[in-house]
Amino acid sequence: MLEVGYLHIDNPIAVISSYNQSASESKAGLRMLDGFDLDDISLNEMESRLDEMLKAGSSGAVGISATCSQDEPLLAAARIASQRLCLMELRLTKIRDAIRLLELIPHLKRTGVTLSVRIRPEDLSDTLLDKLNETEIDIIHLDLRGLNGAGPRVVKKARDKRGPAIMALADVGEFEDAKTLLSMGADVVSLRGVDPEFSDWLSGAMEEYESLSGWCNAPKHICAGGDLRGLAYCCPPVKHCAVLGALKKAGMTPEEFVEKKLRLAKGTPLEKGEGTCFGSLVWCCKISKMCYLRDAVLARMGLPAKEYMALKKKLAEDLLKTT
Numbered sequence: 001m002l003e004v005g006y007l008h009i010d011n012p013i014a015v016i017s018s019y020n021q022s023a024s025e026s027k028a029g030l031r032m033l034d035g036f037d038l039d040d041i042s043l044n045e046m047e048s049r050l051d052e053m054l055k056a057g058s059s060g061a062v063g064i065s066a067t068c069s070q071d072e073p074l075l076a077a078a079r080i081a082s083q084r085l086c087l088m089e090l091r092l093t094k095i096r097d098a099i100r101l102l103e104l105i106p107h108l109k110r111t112g113v114t115l116s117v118r119i120r121p122e123d124l125s126d127t128l129l130d131k132l133n134e135t136e137i138d139i140i141h142l143d144l145r146g147l148n149g150a151g152p153r154v155v156k157k158a159r160d161k162r163g164p165a166i167m168a169l170a171d172v173g174e175f176e177d178a179k180t181l182l183s184m185g186a187d188v189v190s191l192r193g194v195d196p197e198f199s200d201w202l203s204g205a206m207e208e209y210e211s212l213s214g215w216c217n218a219p220k221h222i223c224a225g226g227d228l229r230g231l232a233y234c235c236p237p238v239k240h241c242a243v244l245g246a247l248k249k250a251g252m253t254p255e256e257f258v259e260k261k262l263r264l265a266k267g268t269p270l271e272k273g274e275g276t277c278f279g280s281l282v283w284c285c286k287i288s289k290m291c292y293l294r295d296a297v298l299a300r301m302g303l304p305a306k307e308y309m310a311l312k313k314k315l316a317e318d319l320l321k322t323t
Contacts, residue, residue: 001029001210002187004165005114005138006085007061012182012216013203014167014190016065019049026196027203030061030188032089036077038068039094043076054084063087065118067094071104075111082113089116089141098128102135109136116141116167121154133163141167141190144181152184159185159227160249162320175205182217185227213287214306215313221286222246231257232316233285236278250320264318270311273297281308282315 002009007030014030019041033053036046046064053062063086066077074090081088088108095101101117108115116139117132124142132140140158144151151170158166168186172178178189191199210216220226221233223242228250234243237254247257265271265282273281276293284294287305298308 001216002165004187005087007063007087007114007138009061009188010059011203011207011210012186012188013178013199013206014188015194015196015199016169016190016192019046019064024196025056026060027200028060028191029203030063030087030190032063032065032087032190034065034091034192036064036066037094038066038073038077039070043073043080046077047080050080050084050086054086061087063089063116065089065091065116067091069094071100071107074104075107078108078111078113078115082111086114087116087139088113089118089139091118092123098131102131105132105135105137114138118143118169121147121150124158129158129161129163133161137164139165139167139188141169142186144168144170145192146171152180155181155186156184156225156227159229162228172202175202178202178206179209183220183226185217185219185229187217212306214309218286218309218313219316221289228320229316231319232312235283260319261315264315268311269301269303269307270315272301286312 001011009029011029013028014032015026015028016032016034019033019035031053033049050064064077064081066074068074078088115137117137118141120143140163142154142158144154151168155166155168165187166185167188167190168181169190169192170181172189172191181189206216219230222230228246231246231250236258237243237247247254261282265280270282271280273279273284275297276284281297285291287309298305
C-alpha cells in the first residue's frame, strides 16, 4: 500500500511496543520497537531485540525508535537498521536542538537507512516543518496523543506542506478514529499500548477497506475541510468557493488548475463523462458522495467505483507533484 524508501507497508496500521516486551506476531503493516535510549542501552541489545522481532513470523515491515545524546550510536543504529531493511526513527527526547537534528539527518541518510522523525506538534514550528521537508527524511511521525480532537488538523497542516510520508500516533479506539486521520492526510496510523486483538482487527479492517474503496486514505472534499489532495474531486473554479483558497495554497492559478487537470485526464477514463455536470469525470466528486449523473456514466462505461477512486488517487498525486 505504501512504498517508502526500501519499506513496503502493506496496510496503514503500525503497532509500537516497548523494546523489552516479548516479540509476537502481528497483522499490522509496520511493527516498531520503541524506547531505545542508546545512552543506557547497548547497540548489541538493540540489535538482538530487532533480530528477535524479525524472527517473530509476521510479514509486515519492522522498525526501531531510538534517541541518544551522542550522534555516533545513532549512526551505528542506522547502519544496523539499513542492513536489515528496517525503519530507523529518531525520537527527539535527547535531540532538542533543531540545528543538531538538521545536521544529523543527512549523516544518517548516508547509511542508506529509511528514516523517520517522531515529533510532538508543540515542537513542530512552521519553520522546522519546512526545513524537515527540505531534508531526505522519509516519514514525519506526528505524536498526537492527548490533543483532544485536534490531531486531524495537525495532520492536514503537515500534509498540505507536501513533504515526506506522514505517520500519526494517536488515541485510536475504533475504525472511524483511524479513518479520520487517514482522510486528513496520514499515510499510516500508529498505535501504542493497545490490545493486540484490536490492532489485528483494525489492520484487517483497513486492508478490506482498501480492497473495496481503492484509496484507503482518500481525502475529504476541499469544501468539507479536506487536504490539498481533495483537488482531485473539485469542479472548475467557476464561482467563489473553497477551491480558490486551496489553489492559492497549492501555488496554482485557477487557469493552471483547469489546464493541468484536463491534461492529466487525457487518455484516461477520467477524460470521458458526457452527461456529468462539466462533461468529464475529472471534475467529479468522491465516490462516497451520492451523484446519479456520475454513477450513470460509470455504469455506462463499466468502470467500477474502486477503479474510479484509484484513478482519482493517481490524479491527486500528479496534480500536486510539480506545483
